[in-house]
Amino acid sequence: MISPLDISTSALVAQRVRLNTISGNIANMSTLKNEEGENKPYQPRFVVFKTDEDKAEGGAAGVKIDKVEIDQSEPKYRYQPDHPLAITEGKWKGYVAYPNIDMNEQFVDALEASRAYEANVGVIEVTKGMTRQTLSILA
Template identity: 70%
Template sequence: MIGALDVSTSALVAQRTRLNTISGNIANISTLQDENGDAKPYQPRYTIFQTDENMVATGNAPGVKVSSVEIDDKEPLYRYQPDHPLAVKEGKWKGYVAYPNINMNEQFVDALEATRSYEANIGVMEISKSLGSQSLSILA
């Protein structure tokens, strides 16, 4: 039973990281400059999970952990705004401003999926806790 709690806890931590990554993407949907002030749009991030063989529950069910948070190298979205101070000055995109290529609908669906997974793991933990409590009351 403790293994089931450990596996669910690992999933909660992983989904929290995923939600933090998604919220960072949404928060930076209009960020046009990097930390140095250069005209470089924010690049969205995404979370990669992997099984955690060090955490195994009954029935050899492994836990999960965050393998990495990757930067998406999508081409930015360009909008023609020649008077904008961050507009490209020369080349193919002259007069265009580069915006982050973040699909808000995709981010919301990912956040909803992560939230549902988070809730499901809390449900598993509640059931495990209830089973343990009932087992102890039977033995007492």
């Protein structure tokens, strides 16, 4: 049987990964080159959760990370013809490609993830208290 502690622990791990991904997005809001040094802006990541079917018994299941996906949306373009990384030809000539990251959206996602984290810590505390009370009654 999967315990409430296992369910909450799996949620804590999942939300931690989500917060780390969000903080990576915020940290790379101004990154204009990829790991290979090409003039390609950072592409934001987002976490996809799924039910942890491996431990599911009696309708109770935890959560696990399905994958961390890369957002494939177009970058934001700003006209900066004097910038050293400005596009030199084509439709976007004179523009600089910036990551398509909305700071407000990232903050709201981070707030949601931290609240979910706090809620699961609360569940763990309540479960520990109930277990402690049960043991004191039985003793």
